[in-house]
Amino acid sequence: MFAVSFVPRTTPCRLTSAFLCHLSIPPFPPPSPRLHHLHYHYQQPHLPSLSPSQIRSFRKQIDMTAPVMKQKTGGDSYEEALAALSSLITKRSRADKSNKGDRFELVFDYLKLLDLEEDMLKMKVIHVAGTKGKGSTCAFTESILRSYGFRTGLFTSPHLIDVRERFRLDGVDISEEKFLGYFWWCYNRLKERTNEEIPMPTYFRFLALLAFKIFAAEEVDAAILEVGLGGKFDATNAVQKPVVCGISSLGYDHMEILGDTLGKIAGEKAGIFKLGVPAFTVPQPDEAMRVLEEKASELDVSLEVVQPLTAKQLSSQKLGLDGEHQYCNARLAVSLASTWLQQIGKIEVPSMTQMSILPEKFIKGLATASLQGRAQVVPDQFIESRTSGDLVFYLDGAHSPESMEVCAKWFTDAVKGDNQSESSGHLVNGSSGSSHDKSPVEENCQQMLLFNCMSVRDPNLLLPHLRNTCATYGVHFKKALFVPNMSVYHKVGTAADLPENDPQVDLSWQMTLQKVWVSLVHSEDNESNGKSEVFTSLPMAIKWLRDSVHESSSGTRVQVLVTGSLHLVGDVLRLIRK
Ligand SMILES: Nc1ncnc2c1ncn2[C@@H]1O[C@H](COP(=O)(O)OP(=O)(O)OP(=O)(O)O)[C@@H](O)[C@H]1O
Numbered sequence: 001m002f003a004v005s006f007v008p009r010t011t012p013c014r015l016t017s018a019f020l021c022h023l024s025i026p027p028f029p030p031p032s033p034r035l036h037h038l039h040y041h042y043q044q045p046h047l048p049s050l051s052p053s054q055i056r057s058f059r060k061q062i063d064m065t066a067p068v069m070k071q072k073t074g075g076d077s078y079e080e081a082l083a084a085l086s087s088l089i090t091k092r093s094r095a096d097k098s099n100k101g102d103r104f105e106l107v108f109d110y111l112k113l114l115d116l117e118e119d120m121l122k123m124k125v126i127h128v129a130g131t132k133g134k135g136s137t138c139a140f141t142e143s144i145l146r147s148y149g150f151r152t153g154l155f156t157s158p159h160l161i162d163v164r165e166r167f168r169l170d171g172v173d174i175s176e177e178k179f180l181g182y183f184w185w186c187y188n189r190l191k192e193r194t195n196e197e198i199p200m201p202t203y204f205r206f207l208a209l210l211a212f213k214i215f216a217a218e219e220v221d222a223a224i225l226e227v228g229l230g231g232k233f234d235a236t237n238a239v240q241k242p243v244v245c246g247i248s249s250l251g252y253d254h255m256e257i258l259g260d261t262l263g264k265i266a267g268e269k270a271g272i273f274k275l276g277v278p279a280f281t282v283p284q285p286d287e288a289m290r291v292l293e294e295k296a297s298e299l300d301v302s303l304e305v306v307q308p309l310t311a312k313q314l315s316s317q318k319l320g321l322d323g324e325h326q327y328c329n330a331r332l333a334v335s336l337a338s339t340w341l342q343q344i345g346k347i348e349v350p351s352m353t354q355m356s357i358l359p360e361k362f363i364k365g366l367a368t369a370s371l372q373g374r375a376q377v378v379p380d381q382f383i384e385s386r387t388s389g390d391l392v393f394y395l396d397g398a399h400s401p402e403s404m405e406v407c408a409k410w411f412t413d414a415v416k417g418d419n420q421s422e423s424s425g426h427l428v429n430g431s432s433g434s435s436h437d438k439s440p441v442e443e444n445c446q447q448m449l450l451f452n453c454m455s456v457r458d459p460n461l462l463l464p465h466l467r468n469t470c471a472t473y474g475v476h477f478k479k480a481l482f483v484p485n486m487s488v489y490h491k492v493g494t495a496a497d498l499p500e501n502d503p504q505v506d507l508s509w510q511m512t513l514q515k516v517w518v519s520l521v522h523s524e525d526n527e528s529n530g531k532s533e534v535f536t537s538l539p540m541a542i543k544w545l546r547d548s549v550h551e552s553s554s555g556t557r558v559q560v561l562v563t564g565s566l567h568l569v570g571d572v573l574r575l576i577r578k
């Protein structure tokens with residue numbers, strides 16, 4: 001009735017001598033046809049006579065494998081899991097939150113309830129905080145370690161389209177089947193074991209716990225964890241002894257929670273530093289750097305500041321993520337990966353000062369790293385037109401003043417590069433060099449802006465940075481389109497659930513954005529610069545863009561910069577890709 005077989009893993013880079021345990025447990029009682037193979041009653045197996053330590057090991061292996069089966073009380077479908085996950089979203093507005101940690105210590109209770117304490121101590125973690133570039137840095141780091149053959153787990157946030165994007169195993173989003181198994185294992189256990197004193201974890205905490213469970217059960221060699229918000233009180237900070245920490249670029253964001261000065265923000269992020277654990281960061285404004293150094297010295301952390309990579313160090317290979325700012329993130333990733341490889345992988349990596357070109361596997365990792373919605377160019381796949389390049393979306397989830405600027409630089413570079421290669425017969429792919437040419441773009445190309453941001457952000461900071469940087473490099477938007485996000489309705493839902501149009505939708509925020517835009521361009525008294533429109537829904541805005549391409553007779557190419565919100569970027573991707 002119960003078969004257990006142990007197969008040794010033979011991957012050369014395995015760090016543990018763990019065994020794969022294959023379980024085959026027939027359903028009991030026999031399943032109803034509808035529930036066929038979905039619901040299992042889990043029974044303790046009858047174990048052959050073994051030593052106590054073998055039994056312990058068996059039990060652990062069995063327990064680890066149990067999640068791949070759906071649990072008794074779990075739902076059958078992905079949608080049910082998403083609904084359960086949505087129930088953890090707290091109704092409180094982010095702006096109300098003060099950063100008192102929201103009973104951060106609960107995270108340790110949850111680890112206990114999920115029997116994850118021991119696994120957490122063993123996990124070989126790389127932990128990254130920062131205002132901008134966390135996700136990119138993590139993606140680069142993961143890709144480098146994978147190119148060395150290690151088994152990796154990557155936890156990033158937010159997701160654009162599907163919550164599974166947040167959990168990558170060996171560089172690939174976790175499969176639906178595995179996700180569901182682990183999801184219900186954690187969810188049901190917590191439901192059973194939480195009470196008034198220890199309530200169910202909130203949304204992000206649950207996702208972080210789920211990542212811990214997934215990475216422990218999947219026995220990854222390296223777990224690369226991106227902080228969700230801040231550092232000190234973030235759920236990922238349950239990690240007690242990471243291998244190495246990184247602080248990416250710091251700037252102003254989430255000030256309502258983290259504080260209104262760069263020093264305060266830096267203090268929160270430095271909350272991930274751990275006694276004696278090395279850390280790396282990129283050049284930061286003085287005020288922020290002082291605080292990072294202070295916190296590092298309090299904890300005996302060696303903090304090294306690294307400069308952006310150069311094209312030469314990459315042997316002129318392009319980074320997998322586009323934009324000048326990525327050289328900074330990539331360099332941070334190189335240090336994080338090198339430290340991990342030396343300490344855990346026992347691989348000698350020459351110091352950066354000793355080499356003018358990075359080792360081949362580093363370059364490969366950096367060149368193949370990917371993260372959706374960051375400096376991504378996607379031609380509209382639904383438009384019926386003469387050439388496929390007529391409506392092209394340039395998507396970047398920038399949402400802080402500094403990132404607005406890097407996003408604007410990337411966009412101006414990309415449209416010029418694309419227009420040049422288009423006129424010389426190459427494909428549109430956004431892969432321009434960084435010419436920073438200030439000449440205006442070609443006349444038959446029109447640039448449009450599709451924008452939204454969360455109401456906790458200050459459009460008086462975001463929009464001027466965006467518009468002025470674009471103008472400096474010769475790009476003037478013909479029209480700015482403001483839309484509400486669709487995923488506001490469904491934070492974790494799937495495309496199928498998205499409402500097409502809601503007549504009740506409150507557009508007051510979009511009107512505010514439009515006002516800021518109009519006042520910005522008004523001063524120039526240039527009519528073609530000043531056009532803007534608020535749309536009641538994103539599909540309406542996209543329809544308008546498609547129509548305007550169709551109506552233009554002269555093969556006009558419309559290039560749309562989508563930015564201000566990663567949710568907006570995700571929503572657009574759902575609508576323009578087949
Ligand atoms: N080093 C950087 N400096 C400034 N802006 C950056 C930098 N790296 C990335 N960005 C901007 O931030 C956006 C998000 O990048 P990324 O996902 O790497 O950052 P993040 O810190 O994970 O962001 P989030 O707060 O959304 O989780 C990018 O699309 C880009 O516009």
Ligand SMILES: [Mg+2]
Pocket residue numbers: 131253
């Ligand atoms: Mg952020």
Ligand SMILES: [Mg+2]
Pocket residue numbers: 134135156157158226
């Ligand atoms: Mg992120």
